[in-house]
Amino acid sequence: MEKENILLRVRNITKSFPGVIALDNMSLQVREATVHVLMGENGAGKSTLMKILIGLYEKDSGEIFFDGKPLDTSSISKVLSQGISMIYQELNPIDSMTVAENIYCGKEPCYVKNLWVNQKKMIEDTARLFEQLDVKNIDPSRKVKELSIAQKQLVEIVKAIANESKMIIMDEPTSAITEDECQHLFRTIRRLKKEGITFIYISHKMEEIFQIADEVTVMRDGKHVGTDQIDKLSRDIIVKMMVGREITDVYPKEKVAMGPEVMAVRHLSAKDAFMDVNFSVKKGEILGFAGLMGSGRTEVAEALFGCRRIDQGDIFIHDQKVDIISSNNAIRQNIAFLTEDRRKTGCFMGLTVYDNIMTLRWKKHRGKIGIKHAECRKSCEQQIQKFSIKTTGMNQKMQDLSGGNQQKVLLARWLLCDPEILILDEPTRGIDVGSKYEIYQDMMSLVKNGKSIIMISSELPEILGMSDRILVMHEGKVSGILNRDEADQETIMKLASGITA
Amino acid sequence: MGTNNSKKNFSLKVKKWVTDERTGALLLFIIVCVILMFTTDTFLTLRNLTNLTRYASFYVMVGVGVLVIFMSGEMDLSLGATMGMSGIMSAMLARDGQPLIVVLAVGIFFGILIGAFNGYLVGYWTFPAFIATLGCKQMIRGLITVITEGYPINDLSESFTYIGTGSFLGIPIPIYIAIFLAVLTWYILNKTVFGRHVVATGANAQAAIVSGINTKRIKLFSYMYGGALAGIAGMVLTARVTSGQVNCGDGFELDAIAGAIIGGASMEGGSGTVIGTICGIMVIYTVKNGMSLLSINAYWQQVAQGAIILLAIFLDIIRKKQRS
Numbered sequence: 001m002e003k004e005n006i007l008l009r010v011r012n013i014t015k016s017f018p019g020v021i022a023l024d025n026m027s028l029q030v031r032e033a034t035v036h037v038l039m040g041e042n043g044a045g046k047s048t049l050m051k052i053l054i055g056l057y058e059k060d061s062g063e064i065f066f067d068g069k070p071l072d073t074s075s076i077s078k079v080l081s082q083g084i085s086m087i088y089q090e091l092n093p094i095d096s097m098t099v100a101e102n103i104y105c106g107k108e109p110c111y112v113k114n115l116w117v118n119q120k121k122m123i124e125d126t127a128r129l130f131e132q133l134d135v136k137n138i139d140p141s142r143k144v145k146e147l148s149i150a151q152k153q154l155v156e157i158v159k160a161i162a163n164e165s166k167m168i169i170m171d172e173p174t175s176a177i178t179e180d181e182c183q184h185l186f187r188t189i190r191r192l193k194k195e196g197i198t199f200i201y202i203s204h205k206m207e208e209i210f211q212i213a214d215e216v217t218v219m220r221d222g223k224h225v226g227t228d229q230i231d232k233l234s235r236d237i238i239v240k241m242m243v244g245r246e247i248t249d250v251y252p253k254e255k256v257a258m259g260p261e262v263m264a265v266r267h268l269s270a271k272d273a274f275m276d277v278n279f280s281v282k283k284g285e286i287l288g289f290a291g292l293m294g295s296g297r298t299e300v301a302e303a304l305f306g307c308r309r310i311d312q313g314d315i316f317i318h319d320q321k322v323d324i325i326s327s328n329n330a331i332r333q334n335i336a337f338l339t340e341d342r343r344k345t346g347c348f349m350g351l352t353v354y355d356n357i358m359t360l361r362w363k364k365h366r367g368k369i370g371i372k373h374a375e376c377r378k379s380c381e382q383q384i385q386k387f388s389i390k391t392t393g394m395n396q397k398m399q400d401l402s403g404g405n406q407q408k409v410l411l412a413r414w415l416l417c418d419p420e421i422l423i424l425d426e427p428t429r430g431i432d433v434g435s436k437y438e439i440y441q442d443m444m445s446l447v448k449n450g451k452s453i454i455m456i457s458s459e460l461p462e463i464l465g466m467s468d469r470i471l472v473m474h475e476g477k478v479s480g481i482l483n484r485d486e487a488d489q490e491t492i493m494k495l496a497s498g499i500t501a
Numbered sequence: 502m503g504t505n506n507s508k509k510n511f512s513l514k515v516k517k518w519v520t521d522e523r524t525g526a527l528l529l530f531i532i533v534c535v536i537l538m539f540t541t542d543t544f545l546t547l548r549n550l551t552n553l554t555r556y557a558s559f560y561v562m563v564g565v566g567v568l569v570i571f572m573s574g575e576m577d578l579s580l581g582a583t584m585g586m587s588g589i590m591s592a593m594l595a596r597d598g599q600p601l602i603v604v605l606a607v608g609i610f611f612g613i614l615i616g617a618f619n620g621y622l623v624g625y626w627t628f629p630a631f632i633a634t635l636g637c638k639q640m641i642r643g644l645i646t647v648i649t650e651g652y653p654i655n656d657l658s659e660s661f662t663y664i665g666t667g668s669f670l671g672i673p674i675p676i677y678i679a680i681f682l683a684v685l686t687w688y689i690l691n692k693t694v695f696g697r698h699v700v701a702t703g704a705n706a707q708a709a710i711v712s713g714i715n716t717k718r719i720k721l722f723s724y725m726y727g728g729a730l731a732g733i734a735g736m737v738l739t740a741r742v743t744s745g746q747v748n749c750g751d752g753f754e755l756d757a758i759a760g761a762i763i764g765g766a767s768m769e770g771g772s773g774t775v776i777g778t779i780c781g782i783m784v785i786y787t788v789k790n791g792m793s794l795l796s797i798n799a800y801w802q803q804v805a806q807g808a809i810i811l812l813a814i815f816l817d818i819i820r821k822k823q824r825s
Contacts, residue, residue, distance in 0.1 A: 054711070077713030092708035094701050096771050105701050106712035114694045 007032040007167060007198050008053075013062030015048055015222075022048040024222040026062070030167070030215075035189060035199040037209050037230075040219035041242055046202050049219075050169050054086045055079040067166060077106065085160035086169040093152050095145035100126040102144050103159045129158050133188060149294065150181035157188060167198040174208060175458065176293040178497040186212050204459075206235050218242055251465030252441050254448075258468075259283030261319070262452045263421055265304070268313035273299035274476040277313070281421065281452045286443065288467030289456040291496045296476040297456045298340055301423045304454075305330045305337040317421075331360070336419035338410055340426040340456070346410050347398045354380050354394040357413050383412035387442065404435020411442060422446065425456045440466060460489050474498040525816065526764040526780035533784060537791040544794055551673065557786040558679035559738050561779055563750075563757040564764075565686040566730030568778045571761055572690065573723035574703035574770025575623055575630040580757065582641035583615045583728050584735030584750025589645050591736045592654040592745025595661035604661055605736065612732020613725045615641060620724030624717040638754075645747055654745030665740025675737050682730055687775040689726070699723055703770025755810060760785050762813040767820065785809055 008030040015023040023045045030036045038046050051057045053064065055076040064071040072078045094102055100122040101108075109121045126140035135154055144152060153173060160168045174182045189199060189212060203209055209216065210230065217227040218241040225241045264280040274296035281287045289297045302308035304315065306324040314321050317333050324330050330337070339345040348356055357380045358365075365372045365379075380394050387408045391401060398406060407427065414422065424443070428436040443453055443466065457463050463470055470482045472495035479495040537544040544550075563580050570577045591608035619637055622628040667674045690696040701709040702716045709716050735750050742749075764781030766773025788809065792802045 056711075075713070075715075076711060077715070080713045086711065088711065092705060092711055094704045094708050094771070096704045097701065101697065105697070105709070106714050108694050108697055110694065116692050117694055117697060 005032040006030065007067060008200075009063075009065040010049070010053070011063045011065075013049065013052060013064070014060045015045075015052060015057065016060060022222050023052070023059075025224075026219070026222060027224050028217055029227070030198060030200060032166075032198055033193055033196045034214035035193060035201050035212050037201045037203060037213040037216045038219065039203065039209070039216060039238060039242060040225075044219040044242075045222035046219055047171065048222075050086060050171065050200070050202070053079070053169065054084060080106070080163055080165075083164060083166035084169065085163050085165040085167075087153065087156045087160060087171065087173060089171040089173075089175060091149070091152050091156055093144040093147075093155065096143065098123075098141050098143055099138060099147070099155055100140040102155055103129070103140075103162050105159075107163065125162070126158070129162055133158060133161065133191070150177040150185075153177065153185070154188070157185075161192070161197075165197065167200065168192075169200045169202075171202045172204065173201070174203070174205065178292070179493065179499070180497075182208065206238070209238075210235075250437070250461070252437070252444050253466060254444060256284045256444075256447050258285050259450065262317065263304075264316040264319075266314045266316070268300070268303060268315070269311050270299060270303050270308055271311050273303075273308065274473070277473075277478055279471050279478065279481060281454060283450055283452055284447045285468045286447055286453045286455055286466055288463040288470040289454060289473065290458075290460065290463045290470055290492050291473035293458065295473040295496065297473050298425055299476075300473075301337060301425055301454070301456060304423060305335060307337075331417060331419075334418070334420040336414035336417060336422045338407075338414060338422070338424045338427055340429065342403065342406055342410065342430070347406055349397070349399040351398055352395045353384070353389070353391050353398060353401070353409055356398050356409050357383050357394070357416070359413055361416050379416065383416060387412045388438065402431070402435070404431035404438070407431055407435070407439060408442075411439070415446075419451070421452045421454070423454045423456070426458065427455060428457070428459070428462060460492060463492070464489065472496050526777050526784055529763065529784045530780050530787065533787045533791065537787065537794065541791070541794045544791065549790070549794070553786060553790045555673045555675055555741075556790070557782055558673075558675040559734050559741075560753065560757055560760060560782045560786065561679040562675075562682050562734035562737070563731050563753050564760045564778045564782045565683050565775055566727035566734075567754070567757045567761045568766055568773050568775060569686060569690065569699060570723050570727040571758075571766045571768065571773055572703045572770060573699045573720050574706060575720055575723065576634065576758065576768060577616075577619060577724060577727055578631065578634040578754050579615065579619060579638035579641060580727060580731040581750040581753040581755075582638040582645070583612050583731040584738065584753055585645050585746075585748065586615060586641050586735070587611045587732035588735035588739035588749040589649055589654065589745045589747070591661070592657055592739050593648075595657040595740075596654055596745075598658055601658075601660045601664075604658075608736040609729050609732045612728040612730070612735070614728070616725040616728020616731075617721065619728070620721035623724065624720030649745070649747055651747060653747065655743075657740070657743055657745070662740045662743045665737050666743065675741060678733065678737055682733065683775050683779060686730075690775065695719070695722065700771055703772075705771070756785055756806075757782070759810040759813040762817050763809075765820075768817060769821070781813070 006029050008028070010026065010028040013023050013026045026045065026049060028049070040046050048057065052059045052073060055073045055078060059073070064073065066082060066084065071082060094105065097105070103126050104122050109118045109125065110116055111118050123140045130138060130140065135158065138147065138151055138154065144155065147155065157168070173185060177185070193199065201212060213230045215227060215229055216233055216238065218225040218238060220242060260283055261280050262283050266278055268277040269275045277300055279287065291297050299308055303310050304324065306326045306329050315324060316322065322333055324333065343349065354377070358376050361376070361379070362371055365376050377394065384391065384394060389408045389412065390405050398409065401409065428439055447453060455466060464487060468484050470487050470492065471478055472480045472482070472492055474496055475498065479498065482491065563584065567577065567580065587608040590611050591604045594604045594607055615637065619634050622633040623630045664674050669677065690699065698709065698714045698719050701712065701714060702719045706716055739745050739749055760782030761773060761778045762768065762781065763784055764774065764777030764779065766778060788805065789802065792805060
C-alpha cells in the first residue's frame, strides 16, 4: 500500500466564519487513483473543506499539497488548471447553452485565440469524449435544459475530464438520480479510476459507500475523526465515528393515540407537478412523504398551502371541502408550512429573532395606536423559552443564529398561530445532530397535543424513524403508502425510483 | 373535436410566435408596417423610410450595447447620459478643429470611462445596477451642465458633422455605423470567448464562477463595451444635429432597453439576440414615426411611448412564465 502515491495532502487547515469554526486543524490525505469517501453529519465541514480546495473560500491557515506541489487556491480558474474539478450537489448547468458549450465553458477551443471560438471543434471534441466515456444518448449540440438530471450530471463529469482533471470532487452525486443511473455513474467512476483519476466522494448513503469507496475519512465538527480502508470499516463503526457517541435512540418516537381524520386529499392534480394524489392525515399522526428530488413532494405541499394552483381534485378538512387558493386561506384553515429552503423562503435573515418569530402575529396584537410591543415581547420570550432557542436575546439578528436555531425560530413562528396541521418540508436539513433531536422531540410533543404533521424528507432514516405512515412519490404520482411496520429502506427506494417489484 | 383541436393548436402557435424571442419582434414589426401602409400614404416613401431608419440607427447603436450588458445579467440607465458626455466632449474638440481621429478617440474614451465606472461599482463592489447607474446618470448630466454652462456648442468642423449628416450610395452614414456595430456585437457575443463568457455569466453566474470565469471582470468589460457604443452613438447624434446639445441622448437608454426587451432580451440575463434587438427598436420607431405621420398629438405620443415600455416588460414576464 505504501507504494501508492499520495496525490492530495491537506495539512492543518483552519477556517472560521463569523461565530463558527467550520474547520479546525483539518488534515486529509488522498491516494492517487482511489475513491476517497468523505463522510460526516451536515455541518461537519465537508463542503467548506471542498470549497477551500476548489478556491471558492480562502483558508485562514494550513497547507495544501497537490501532486507534490503546493496547491495555488487563489482562484477557481487556477485550481482548475492544476487539475482539480468539482461536481456540485446542486448541479450548475447553463441551461440556455448547448452540451458542448457547457463542457468547454471557460476553456473554449478557438480558431484565433479569444477572438474566434471554434464551435465545430467543441462539438467534435465533446462527441469524442462521450465515446471514450461510453456516454450514449446525449447529443453535444443539444441544449442542456432538455436533459435529465442524471444526464446533466454526466455532462458535468465529462466537463471535469475535458479539463484534464487528475482529481474530481463529487458532492452527494446520487441524491437526485435513480438506482439505475446511480449504477451507471459508479461504472463511469470505476472506469476513470482505472485510467488514474482520483475521486473525493462526499456522501451520506451507507450502501453506496460500500460499493464505491476505497478509503473513508470521517469528519465531525470541522475536525478529522478517522481515515481507514473500506474493508476494515463497518456501518456501525462509521456511524459511531460520525456522531461521536453510540446512538441507540436517534428518534424519540412514541406511540400516540390517533383521533379522527383531519385532512383528506382526493384526486389532487397540478399541471407539470403531480397527478391524482390521494391521502389523508389523522389527528396525532405523522405522515412521512418520501421520494427523490423532483418527485413532486414539495409541489403537493405548496398546493396544500395555496402556493400552487390546483387543476383538479379536492381538499377536505374535518370532512368539509375547502378551497385553498392562497397562503392566507391555508393559515385560516390552521395549516402551517415550514418550507424546505430556510434561507430563501423561511427566514428574514437581516431582521431580528423578534421580527422573525412574530411575523404572522402582528395583526393579533394591534392596539389603538399601533402594535402593542410589550405584549409581543412577552409571547416572543415564551416561544424562545419553549423551544429552547439558543440566542443572545430576541434582538439578535437571524443570520447570526445556527441553522438548527433558525429552524426552531421558524417552528416557533408557526406555532404561535396554533395550527392543526403542520407541513414540514425537510425540517432537519443542514442542521446538527443535537438540534435535529430537539426538533424531533418538538414534533412528538406536537402530535401528543393532537396536532397532525406531514413531514417531507429526503433522509430515509428520518422518514422511517418518525413517521406513522409513509407516502412515497415517484414522478408526480403516489407510488405507495406504507404503514410504519411494513416500511424499510429498500421498499421505499423501490417505490421512489419507480421499480415495481 | 378535430376543428376544435386544430383551432387550439393554431392559437397556441400564434401565442408561441408572438412570445418567441426570435420571431416576436419581427412579427410585431411587420404588423406595424402593414397597418401604416394602409393608413398613411407617406409611410412607404423612400424619404420617410430613410428618415425612419436613420432615426432608429442611433437607438440601434445604444441598443446592441444594452444587449451586451443585459446578457451579462445587469442593466444600465446611464447610457443616455454617456451619449451626452461623449457628444459634448467630441463637440468641443470638433469646434476647436482637432483632427477627426482625435475627436472620435476622445468620445469613445469617455464612453469607456463611464462604462468602467459603472462596471466597477456593479461588478466588483456589487452595487445594484439600477441604483448605481441611476446615480451615475445624474452625476454625468450634472457634469455636462457644469462643463457647458448650459449652452450648446456650435460651429463644429465639417469632417466631424459628415459622420452624422453625410451619406454614401444614398444611404446615411449613421446607418452604416449602426450596421457595423450590430455585426460587431453579434460577432462578439457569438464567436469570441469573451462573448460566450458574457452569456454564461448572465445565464448562471454561479456556474460561470465554478467554471473559472472571472464574472466580475466580465461585467466590467460588458459595461465598458456598452459605454463605448453609447459614446459612439452620442458623437454621431451630435454630428447629425451639428451641435453639441446639453440634453443629447436624454431618455435614449429607456427606448434602447425597451427595444432590447421587445426583441427577446431578458432582464435576468443570458438570453437575447442582436437581430431581435434591432427588430424591437424598429417596432418602437415605426410606431413613433407612424404616429407622427398620422398627426397624433405629441402628448399622446408620449403616452404611447410609455405604454410600449410597459408592453415590453409584459412580454418579458410572459416569456419567463413560459420558460418555467
